[in-house]
Amino acid sequence: MILTADWLWPEAGHALEDGGVRIVDGTIAAVGRRPDLTPLAEAGEEVRHLEGACLLPGLINAHTHLELAALGPERPVAHDFVGWLLGLVEQKRRLEAGEAARAAAAAVATLVATGTTGVGDIASIDIAQAPLLASGMRVRLDIELLALDPARADLALGRLADRFQAVGMAHPDPPLTLGVSAHAPYTLSDRLWERLGAWHRGHPAPLTVHMAESRAEVALLAHGNGPLAEAFFPAVGWGDLPLPTGPSPLDPLTRHGLLEGALLIHGCHLTAAEMARVAAAGAALCHCPRSNAYLGQPPPPVARWLALGISVGLGTDSLASCPSLDLWEELAFAYLWHRTTPEPLTAEQLLAMATAGSARCLGWQRVAGALTPGRAADVIAVEVEGGPLARLPERLLFDRGRLRLAMVAGSAVAGTDVP
Ligand SMILES: [Zn+2]
Structure with a gap:
């Protein structure tokens, strides 16, 4: 599955506009900009973009x-x-x-x-x-x-x-x-x-x-x-x-x-x-x-x-x-x-x-806490207003948007956009 959004905060210091992750077998396989990720999709692989949202680690x-x-x-x-x-x-x-x-x-x-x-x-x-x-x-x-x-x-x-x-x-x-x-x-x-x-x-x-x-x-x-x-x-x-x-x-x-x-x-x-x-x-x-x-x-x-x-x-x-x-x-x-x-x-x-x-x-430094290749796809998507990329963390804290999706190891557990 390729999951992208208008904003991506995969870990501190790596925020992007129009980015996302590729998830294979519940694990993050790739992280990057949408134009670089979408060509990776194999036949039949789901590709989703969440407009007006930010993807970040759960x-x-x-x-x-x-x-x-x-x-x-x-x-x-x-x-x-x-x-x-x-x-x-x-x-x-x-x-x-x-x-x-x-x-x-x-x-x-x-x-x-x-x-x-x-x-x-x-x-x-x-x-x-x-x-x-x-x-x-x-x-x-x-x-x-x-x-x-x-x-x-x-x-x-x-x-x-x-x-x-x-x-x-x-x-x-x-x-x-x-x-x-x-x-x-x-x-x-x-x-x-x-x-x-x-x-x-x-x-x-x-x-x-x-x-x-x-x-x-x-x-x-x-x-x-x-x-x-x-x-x-x-x-x-x-x-x-x-x-x-x-x-x-x-x-x-x-x-x-x-x-x-x-x-x-x-x-x-x-x-x-x-x-x-x-x-x-x-x-x-x-x-x-x-x-x-x-x-x-x-x-x-x-x-x-x-x-x-x-x-x-x-x-x-x-x-x-x-x-x-x-x-x-x-x-x-x-x-x-x-x-x-x-x-x-x-x-x-x-x-x-x-x-x-x-x-x-909690001892999960190799499996969770950041959207980096090799870690489990514990991902959330939160609605966020437009604004400067440099202020994305403040916007996430204070705009307090709706939870669109929450996944643990690639399986949806909550959110309004759960299929
Ligand atoms: Zn206590």
Whole structure:
């Protein structure tokens, strides 16, 4: 199939007018201008041009928790991290399984309808798996591990290993990539980190960790005090447990060989020395701007992360801390939010984060995130107004046109122009 449009944004720095892709067996075979592509068509090969649209890689939401989608309407309002976390724990307790499953399925539908073709989801329970796999999206599912009580470390790790094996056996092939989410430096005991490190040496699955999300987390790991130790742990019955140890929130990972290649979510409060450690370990960072802003965090220095060569992706986080799962809304917010800082991000940098950057976060750098020969045809076509080619990324972010087509590995999954 040869698919062309008035505009093409295959990856950062390569935008074209009147361009497209040739797709063979679900893979990008060629990229270029329409006059160069159309003569490649073989007898019977479909040739389509989408007028008034731009073709680009499908957006990839590198971090969300679909199982929390039901909390959207009653999202905790406290805008300090620990107040929000206490609200979340309370609301999760009241959540009814059927309601959670319905909301997760609706959230999956929103992702697909807004041009997201790949998603990294954290699963502490298994309610989102079925709608995710039925959606046709590329999926990275991270099974969650969380236990601060050292006496529960073996049990928690045993459960993780069992779930990992069961889901892996049920879905051995792409588009599902299976990983582990070690929730955060403040919710795993030192003993559990040690057990996870030992397990991981035999099962080198991709690892995700919420990292340096709040000042409360930094204070806890560095000094053993602050609102996590003084308010949160007593409220959830963890008040008598040994505190996790840092001093850096990266230290539990480093101690057990888990930082190398890990996906770190948020990273809002990493110091310059910690950013250098992240870069040296080849770990990736997922930026979740609306969630950070909702929890009262300032914009993190994403331009510095990029300058250090860190792979940076974009995620919405869950509906418990973000008003939608629409990555276009995330992009527009991020662009404006970072303009309040000394180091704003360009629309092109942000689009690159939501495509190639998120792909690297999820381990898909060879298969998705850019329209280049050899990668899967995870392509979207979005309506866009006319205008200068140099401003195409801004137009994509702010004109916010209709989704005409979304494909994963060459198969249509959404859009108004799906045949
Ligand atoms: Zn999260």
